[in-house]
Amino acid sequence: MDFEGIIEKASNLLMDSNFTIGLTGAGISAESGIPTFRGKNGLWSKFKVEELATPEAFNRNPKLVWKWYKWRMEIIFNARPNAGHYALVELERLGILKCIVTQNVDGLHHLAGNKCVIELHGNIRRGRCIKCNYKVIFNEPPENIPPKCPKCFNLLRPDVVWFGEAIPKNELERAFNLFSKADLALVIGTSGIVQPAGYLPYIVKENGGLIIEINVEKSAITSIADIFIKDKASIALSKIVKYIKDKLTSKLYDASENEL
Ligand code: APR
Numbered sequence: 690m691d692f693e694g695i696i697e698k699a700s701n702l703l704m705d706s707n708f709t710i711g712l713t714g715a716g717i718s719a720e721s722g723i724p725t726f727r728g729k730n731g732l733w734s735k736f737k738v739e740e741l742a743t744p745e746a747f748n749r750n751p752k753l754v755w756k757w758y759k760w761r762m763e764i765i766f767n768a769r770p771n772a773g774h775y776a777l778v779e780l781e782r783l784g785i786l787k788c789i790v791t792q793n794v795d796g797l798h799h800l801a802g803n804k805c806v807i808e809l810h811g812n813i814r815r816g817r818c819i820k821c822n823y824k825v826i827f828n829e830p831p832e833n834i835p836p837k838c839p840k841c842f843n844l845l846r847p848d849v850v851w852f853g854e855a856i857p858k859n860e861l862e863r864a865f866n867l868f869s870k871a872d873l874a875l876v877i878g879t880s881g882i883v884q885p886a887g888y889l890p891y892i893v894k895e896n897g898g899l900i901i902e903i904n905v906e907k908s909a910i911t912s913i914a915d916i917f918i919k920d921k922a923s924i925a926l927s928k929i930v931k932y933i934k935d936k937l938t939s940k941l942y943d944a945s946e947n948e949l
Contacts, residue, residue, distance in 0.1 A: 696925070699901045699916045700932040703785050706873035706899070711777060711789040712889055716878020716904060717922045718795050721768040727880050728906070742851050751844055755834035758813065758847045762830035765794075765813055770801035773877070776926035778802040780875075783933065787871075790864045792879060792886045794849045807860050807867070809886055815848035824848060856885065868892040876902040878922050881909035 690698070703709055715725035726732045740746050741757045778801050780786035788805035789798050794813040798806045816825045818838035825838075825845060836845045850856055864886075868874065874893040881887040887909055890900050894913050902914035903925045911917050918925045 692920070695916060695918055696928045696932055699918060700929045700936070702873060702899055702901060702916065703780070703875070703929065704933055704936065706785065708871045709780075709786050709873040709875055710867045710871040710893075711780075711786055711791075711875045711877065712868075712879060712886065713777075713789060713791045713793060713798070713877045714879025714881075714886075715793060717773045718768065718771075718793055718797055719878065720771040720773065720921060720923045721795075721797060723764055723768050723795055723797075725878075727882070738852055743853050744851055745853075747846055747851070751835040751846075755831070755836070755847075759830045759834055762813055762827065765796075766829060768795065768797065770797045771923050773922035773926045774798060774801035774803075776923070776930045779930045779934075780926075781805065783937075785933070786875065788867050790867065790886070790889060792883065807863050809850070809856050809860055809864060811847070811849035811857075813847055813849055816845035817848040819844050819846050861885065864889060865892070869896065872896075872898045874898065874900045876900060876904075876908075876910050876914070877926070878904060879908060879910070 715723065719725050724730065724732050736757065741754055747754045774797050777786060777789060777798065781803050788807065789803055790807045790809060791798055792810050794808065794810050796812050796814050814827050816827060816836060818841060820843035821838060821841045823838050823840045837843065838845050868889045869892055871893050874890040876890050890910050891913065894900060899915045900910065900913055901916045902908065902910050903918045903920065903922050905919065905921060
């Protein structure tokens with residue numbers, strides 16, 4: 690099947706679905722200039738996870754961890770949503786996409802305008818006090834690192850989930866509930882390696898639902914995908930939204946013609 694045919698098939702599945710849920714990973718933000726974690730030039734090929742993204746690393750050297758997060762914040766704070774993010778806003782507005790569960794901490798789905806977004810791994814624009822749990826919103830990367838809690842003056846940490854830490858209970862439960870109800874999972878830009886996020890599409894499959902995956906290369910999800918669109922998220926999602934809107938417009942036109 691040619692590319693246009695795959696887009697058409699995916700678009701029709703989305704239009705026919707009753708409850709589509711999105712799962713996104715770093716790949717959807719790659720075209721906003723935010724580095725992904727794996728694959729060529731991925732962050733984990735340049736930096737050591739155990740030195741930067743674990744509670745032990747933070748306890749050992751909070752300044753080093755904050756230096757790395759400040760560098761990532763500088764990239765993320767200058768990044769803007771791309772056409773892939775905005776296509777997901779359209780799919781939500783059309784009533785097709787019910788919610789997005791994202792592994793990304795960049796906040797770009799909110800910034801683009803999606804109403805229902807569950808941030809499984811937290812948000813780099815927030816800090817959290819290691820002592821009193823007070824949360825702060827950073828409107829720009831902190832000047833002095835490590836930043837201190839404005840309430841109790843203990844250390845703030847990035848409000849993200851590190852390796853070896855649990856996903857916040859509320860977000861996890863909501864994500865599992867949504868994927869348990871979904872009849873279609875739209876999986877975009879994730880290697881599908883990290884759990885429990887990588888397991889969520891399997892719930893839909895086990896319940897007899899469908900999976901559409903958009904990725905520039907195969908992932909741990911591809912083997913269970915009903916449709917695999919090998920392309921950049923911005924291109925594939927924009928084509929899908931255009932096809933759906935054109936189809937809905939022609940349906941409206943036909944309906945109005947029949948009424949006359
Ligand atoms: N369009 C679509 N997919 C893309 C694009 C693009 N423009 N660019 C890259 N990708 C794909 C890559 O092929 C890869 O499969 O995005 C995926 C990114 O995978 P990872 O870098 O592993 O990111 P992710 O799956 O989000 O990682 C999950 O791991 O390090 C932790 O907490 C971190 O949330 C992250 C989690």
